[in-house]
Amino acid sequence: xxxxxxxxxxxDNINTDYIISGKYKFKSLDFKxxxxxxxxxxxxxxxxxxxxxxxxxxxxxxxxxxxREQAPLVIKYAGISVVLAKSFSRIFFRNAINVGLPxxxxxxxxxxxxxxxxxxxxxxxxxxxxxxxxVELFSSLPEIMLKILQEGGLVExxxxxxxxxI
Amino acid sequence: xxxxxxxxIFSNHCxxxxxxxxxxxxxxxxxxxxxGTSPLAIKVFEELGGERVINNEKVLLVLDHSAPPPxxxxxxxxxxxxxxxxxxxxxxxxxxxxxxxxxxxERGLALPGNLIVGADSHTCTYGALNCFATGVGSxxxxxxxxxxxxxxxxxxxxxxxxxGKLRKGVTAKDIILxxxxxxxxxxxxxxxxxxxxxxxxxxxxxxxxxxxxMVVEMGAKAGIMPFDEITxxxxxxxxxxxxEGVSSDEDAKFSAIYNFDLSNLEPQVSIPHQVxxxxxxSQLEKIKIHLAYIGTCTNGRIEDLRIxxxxxxxxxxxxxxxxxxxxxxxxxxxxxxxxxxxxxxxxAGAVVVNPGCGPCVxxxxxxxxxxxxxxxxxxxxxxxxxxxxxxxxYLASPLTVTASAIKGEITNPLDVMD
Numbered sequence: 001x002x003x004x005x006x007x008x009x010x011x012d013n014i015n016t017d018y019i020i021s022g023k024y025k026f027k028s029l030d031f032k033x034x035x036x037x038x039x040x041x042x043x044x045x046x047x048x049x050x051x052x053x054x055x056x057x058x059x060x061x062x063x064x065x066x067x068r069e070q071a072p073l074v075i076k077y078a079g080i081s082v083v084l085a086k087s088f089s090r091i092f093f094r095n096a097i098n099v100g101l102p103x104x105x106x107x108x109x110x111x112x113x114x115x116x117x118x119x120x121x122x123x124x125x126x127x128x129x130x131x132x133x134x135v136e137l138f139s140s141l142p143e144i145m146l147k148i149l150q151e152g153g154l155v156e157x158x159x160x161x162x163x164x165x166i
Numbered sequence: 167x168x169x170x171x172x173x174x175i176f177s178n179h180c181x182x183x184x185x186x187x188x189x190x191x192x193x194x195x196x197x198x199x200x201x202g203t204s205p206l207a208i209k210v211f212e213e214l215g216g217e218r219v220i221n222n223e224k225v226l227l228v229l230d231h232s233a234p235p236p237x238x239x240x241x242x243x244x245x246x247x248x249x250x251x252x253x254x255x256x257x258x259x260x261x262x263x264x265x266x267x268x269x270x271x272e273r274g275l276a277l278p279g280n281l282i283v284g285a286d287s288h289t290c291t292y293g294a295l296n297c298f299a300t301g302v303g304s305x306x307x308x309x310x311x312x313x314x315x316x317x318x319x320x321x322x323x324x325x326x327x328x329x330g331k332l333r334k335g336v337t338a339k340d341i342i343l344x345x346x347x348x349x350x351x352x353x354x355x356x357x358x359x360x361x362x363x364x365x366x367x368x369x370x371x372x373x374x375x376x377x378x379x380m381v382v383e384m385g386a387k388a389g390i391m392p393f394d395e396i397t398x399x400x401x402x403x404x405x406x407x408x409x410e411g412v413s414s415d416e417d418a419k420f421s422a423i424y425n426f427d428l429s430n431l432e433p434q435v436s437i438p439h440q441v442x443x444x445x446x447x448s449q450l451e452k453i454k455i456h457l458a459y460i461g462t463c464t465n466g467r468i469e470d471l472r473i474x475x476x477x478x479x480x481x482x483x484x485x486x487x488x489x490x491x492x493x494x495x496x497x498x499x500x501x502x503x504x505x506x507x508x509x510x511x512x513x514a515g516a517v518v519v520n521p522g523c524g525p526c527v528x529x530x531x532x533x534x535x536x537x538x539x540x541x542x543x544x545x546x547x548x549x550x551x552x553x554x555x556x557x558x559x560y561l562a563s564p565l566t567v568t569a570s571a572i573k574g575e576i577t578n579p580l581d582v583m584d
Contacts, residue, residue, distance in 0.1 A: 021553075065548065067289075069203065
């Protein structure tokens with residue numbers, strides 16, 4: 001789980017309604033189509049600015065609000081490789097891991113929009129190449145979440161393990 | 167060491183004695199999915215190769231967020247849910263039966279001491295019935311249907327003690343809006359909350375549910391009310407006899423204890439575009455409104471409709487204002503009909519829509535126009551929440567929403583009350 005990509009920086013309290021509006025998520029299970037509307041209520045045409053592998057960076061409490069799993073799914077389908085934030089809301093954090101989208105709590109004050117980042121989740125390292133500095137991690141994943149992530153998501157994990165194992 | 171309510175419930179569901187911070191796999195008593203989250207859960211269940219739904223009789227799928235369907239996309243997802251419920255013999259709540267959380271509680275699926283998950287962030291509402299209930303995503307809903315279990319980190323608990331005597335015109339919604347403004351949207355992330363105090367003791371079930379409904383707006387995992395006569399009566403009314411609940415031990419460890427005296431609390435309003443942007447109504451300037459909405463899992467219960475109708479009786483809503491009422495369930499709708507509340511709403515110029523989520527999530531039944539101000543009893547006011555990112559949503563109590571509909575601007579209910 002090593003990622004290199006460009007940062008797209010957002011602020012605090014980005015809620016799941018902003019990530020994908022209710023008016024789209026109720027209509028279908030076509031996440032490719034839904035991904036075109038990623039964050040459009042606060043950043044029109046954001047989807048068009050994403051190069052696959054880019055990194056979404058935010059302040060505190062990312063993913064607050066609704067429990068919609070469509071939120072991490074559309075982020076993934078839009079080509080974002082990993083989400084960094086100072087903190088995440090509880091349900092979003094679990095959903096992201098369950099759909100195989102890496103999420104990391106770290107000091108995102110050290111990252112500006114457009115910075116190029118190198119992330120090594122095995123070593124637990126985030127490096128801001130544009131600023132030549134290490135980004136401090138705030139927490140690490142519990143083992144079960146790492147395992148789910150390594151398997152590629154909850155479906156693959158459960159297929160392998162049969163049930164939850166702590 | 168003593169235990170909090172949450173520690174007791176988790177211990178009872180994982181076969182060993184646990185405390186906050188421990189990671190466990192727990193048995194789930196009952197689960198819920200709604201029409202925005204169940205279709206994806208069904209897809210995941212199929213990907214898992216699920217052949218039967220564990221504990222199927224305690225699985226409730228609800229058509230409420232976008233019901234009746236406003237387009238063919240939603241209609242097809244509803245069809246998918248119906249077929250799944252039929253095939254795996256789960257419970258289903260059809261269009262017009264009501265908002266998922268209200269229906270779940272009315273069907274007696276949330277019992278004191280239970281551990282419940284639902285694919286909706288406001289699943290925390292059931293804590294009003296002295297159980298631990300929390301929101302999950304679609305994959306986890308599918309995982310619980312597949313295994314009957316889910317993993318958790320046993321949360322730390324904060325105690326919130328509410329004392330004092332509420333002033334006239336102040337209700338449960340004002341209390342929770344005030345708390346959300348105080349703790350902010352991430353102030354209690356991952357925590358369970360135990361509520362107690364004089365004010366809670368005197369609060370009806372409907373009022374308690376309004377409070378537990380919105381604990382997630384502070385990031386909390388669950389909000390739990392004490393078990394007492396009010397809880398007992400709720401169950402008696404739905405034909406279930408329950409005499410015992412769960413309470414925390416005297417030597418239980420809380421991560422914090424907060425004491426509030428709410429005797430001076432005035433009506434509260436959350437202003438656009440964040441729920442924790444809360445102000446006492448006296449601090450707001452004159453704000454014209456275009457749409458007033460009463461309903462949702464926060465405030466669509468019978469007490470809310472009674473409060474609104476008592477203020478509207480014999481009056482008309484202001485010219486230029488649209489008012490929409492959505493009872494939270496069919497049972498509540500029928501009761502409101504019996505009590506003449508629906509007649510009051512219609513005579514005052516309001517529109518009464520079918521039980522369900524109404525315009526809360528922006529899929530149908532009252533999308534605001536560009537530049538319009540909405541005052542709503544819902545729990546979220548994010549930009550675009552009601553389907554238009556050029557509208558502005560204010561959150562308030564049923565009393566304040568009704569007073570505002572009568573005056574055409576955000577109004578302290580005291581200005582309209584006799």
